[in-house]
Amino acid sequence: MRRLLRALLVAHVFLGDVSKADGEEEKDTSSDVMEVMAWCKGVLQGLDWPAVLRLAKTECNLDAGDDDLLRIGCTEMGLISAVDGLRAVLEISQLQKLVCPNGQVFLLAVSLAYAREQLTPTEVARAQVLLWHALQTNFMLDASVWPVKTHDVLYMFDQLPPPLRLSGQAATPLEEAVTLVVPRCPPELVLILKKRFPGFPATVGVLGKVDESAKLLPESWQGFESADEMPTGSLLNAMLEAVETPYSLVILSGALPSSLKDVQTLRRVLESRQVLAASGPVLSADKVYSDFCYRLDLRHYHLRFRSEYEHSVIFDEASASSIRGNWFHEEEAETKDGPCKLCDTLPPTFLAHTEALRAISFHPALDGEWALLDFAMRATRTPLVEVKPQGATAATQLPGWRHRSSRFALCPFASVQELPEMAGPHLYARSDVPAEGVALASPWFGDESAALGPVAAASKKSRRLKPDKQAQTFMESNHLKDFTGPEGLTRHFGCSLAVTNCPVPDWVYRGWAVPPCCKETMRHLLFYIDRVFKELGVRYIVTDGVLLGSYKFGGMLDWDADVDLHIHDDDFHMLEEVVQHRVRQDGHFLRKHANNRSWLLQANEQNYLLIELNLREEFWDPDRIWQVPIEGRLFPAMEESHLNLSSWYGMSFFRHRLRHVPEWEEDERPMYCSTPYHYNCVDESQVFSGKDCRRAGAC
Structure with a gap:
């Protein structure tokens, strides 16, 4: 008989009961950290994780030898149950953030390794992305009783095809290739979108009185009710399931492409390069240029925004001049495809591969530009696409990184302008501070949702959607303590002398730095x-x-x-x-x-x-x-x-050494971190190890 691993979860559970359940989990009285955090003892959120562990120990503990992807095997019943568990994880993760990363690693890895042909392409892509993220937050997986280990999962990533194969459909008319996706769409914006994008399909979150707002929607549009009472992340995940076009024009602010020509410009970028999304810089209502293009600098609980970029998209390499001179003049520049910067971040209005949005998905508890920033962090830190960097060899490739993460293109030749009546502040748009001394991003850390503008604002009745609560959720979810915005202002989210410290096992057993x-x-x-x-x-x-x-x-x-x-x-x-x-x-x-x-x-x-x-x-x-x-x-x-x-x-x-080092890692990786490539690690990826210079060929 098939093991039943699924747990019922509906939207109203997420909206009310989940936060209560989360609080109850934190009161677990077990004194054994390994039992609770590594084995998920007593953790019933989303799935019956103790039942999953029993499955792992009884049905998937066969020695498959070194030739198999995970060096373990499963019985037929075990594999059926693992696939069933994977589908439950994919479904639930759209509505809430799952706990028990060790259990997720087991279900996802086993299913991808041994039952990939039973999954749809979308399930495969989402499972690989979720698996990478679970590996980043596992808790002492290698020292636990779960049969799957980090080394084997990284090896498996290098054997599997990439989760995304981004391709274009240039012959398709624009209105048949692009769907407008607007999580919160005021009635005034509905009228503007109908006029500017005639004939385009759309999925929109209805605001205002539902009956009156629904009458404004064309027959080809789909409306989602209670849009201002749900986090943008969970709403986007639901809306994207309804999208049938290869591209989605996501609109999270009052900024819109100026014309269909600008959307077509962005589409050409997506069709010609392996990038997840593209946008133009936003010109605000008061004519301020903001490109939202940053490199995310993540190290030891600290997030910073850097303005430098590593790569650009060039369509005409021959057209170039190192300095401005009268001997060089590009003719008819306005008719050509200009260059783009590749960035780790996105403006709140962008064109993206629908397939990529579904695969990476959005954090279901995050709202507005907090959800967008979280999406960008995961997208740019996950192996997603097949890109062969010049000079890369098997010897220089890091384990698990046969495939590469992708970036977002910022293209100034695509005009995106903010509607004055829909304008609002942005989380990471500007590096300047007005003369009054108040950072323009401040409303995103305040307690008034209405201060975010008519498109981004959530219902004032929802306490958990207030910007300051969202900021805290974002930081906790990503294990961050300090946030330094583009304007240079640092905001602290950690503990203080007057409160309880963050749990020591959370970081010391993972091999992370001290917060x-x-x-x-x-x-x-x-x-x-x-x-x-x-x-x-x-x-x-x-x-x-x-x-x-x-x-x-x-x-x-x-x-x-x-x-x-x-x-x-x-x-x-x-x-x-x-x-x-x-x-x-x-x-x-x-x-x-x-x-x-x-x-x-x-x-x-x-x-x-x-x-x-x-x-x-x-x-x-x-x-x-x-x-x-x-x-x-x-x-x-x-x-x-x-x-x-x-x-x-x-x-x-x-030579730097951690205390919690598996014996088999000691010789080569004394600074072993159990969450490979996480920015909080204190291994070689984040901290020089002080290795022997002779062995390193440096002396």
Whole structure:
């Protein structure tokens, strides 16, 4: 009998009950992090994940040898159930963000490896994209009981065809090739679109009084009700299922292509290059030019927008001049296809391959330009298309990256202008700050949906669609803490000294860097206790990871979860007699460890980022200590500290190593990160490993 893995999920569940269920999951009382996060014990969101794990252990644990894609095999019943589970994942992920990435990796990888022929092209494309994303957020998959491992999934990606094969249909009339997709379409915009794009099919989110608005729609248009009460992401996912044309003109703002000629210009770009989408720069109602073209700089919880670009689309390489001179003049430039920049980001009005939009899909809980930015981040960080870069060989190719991510084309020869009556602020359009000093993107971080303009604004009744809530959802979903916009303003979304810290297992077991807010908390506590100890006469030295960090970088390690101090034997009693009372008076928290040989300093009782104050066996002379630099200040350390570091960490302590490293990875990848290529990793992709220069051929 077929195992039933599906769970019923309808839109009203997403709109109400899901957030409640999510909150209940966070209260899981299990003390075993591996059981909850790696095995998904007790997690029933979307699918019965414990049942999926039982399936993996009983039906898909056969040794298939090294020749098969995943080195495991499944029984016939196991494969049927895995495909059924894959389809459930594809369906549910359109409406809510799924938990249990390890279970997703198992279902998607097994189905793609051994049952690909049973899936439709759209299912295959979406499954490969979802699999890559699940691999980026897996939790200690390699150390868990799931039979599929990261190494095998990366190998499988290099054997499979690309998820997308972008192709054009130049012979098709424009109105038969393009569908207008407008998640929120005010009645005034309906009238404008009918006039500017006659005969085009459209799927639109109806605003205002439904009966009256529906009367405005042509027979060939499809309307979606309650458009301002649902996140743009989930609405777009539903609308794209109804699109039957190869291209979709997505309109998330009051900016429209000026004419059909401009849409045709964008279409030619999509037909001639492997790009996912194309748009022109937006000319605002007050004639300000914004191209929305940035490179997304993602590193260690921080998102920045860079204006430089790496590639461009050139249709006429021979037409070029390095400097302006009277000897060069391009004739009839307005009749030719001009160049485009390739970007990581998109304006909120763009023409895209419908197939690509469906495959990548939109985050179902995100709204407006937050949903668009999230889409862009995933699209440009996922292997999607078959592109052969010059000079690339099998030896230089990173595992899993046989195929390449794609970009978006920004083409100034396509005119896109903002309608004055539909204008609104944008999240990442402008790098200038007005004379008043308020960033133009500020409404996207505020609490008034109406401030986003008539096309982007959600219902004021929906609290979760308020811009500030959306900003928080975006940052949490992408494991980010700092957002620096194009104007240079940084907004922080992490924990503080007054609240609970983000869960340590979330990052330390994945091989991620310490979140900046957590590192700042530990830095603050180290500086604080140093000052208190000096005032009270408590002698101590820094040890372990923080001492190693001083020798390596002159600062705290990016991958250390605590700070260790060695208290002098003669002063240890003062922690209980004096220091704990002073700490309480200063608003922090100090508690004795159960071993009676350590005290743990915390910012507050619920914040578990620790400064460990230890009583140890090693002797040190307070009169012979060294001063070592840590985060711009000097701290006491044992003399000849490098001898202690060698004893504790070995004679190669300048090579960076994580604590949670699978044995089979230690020789070649000591900075192993369990989520390959994630921007929060502290492996070679984000941090130099300090490898032996001779082995690296550098000395």
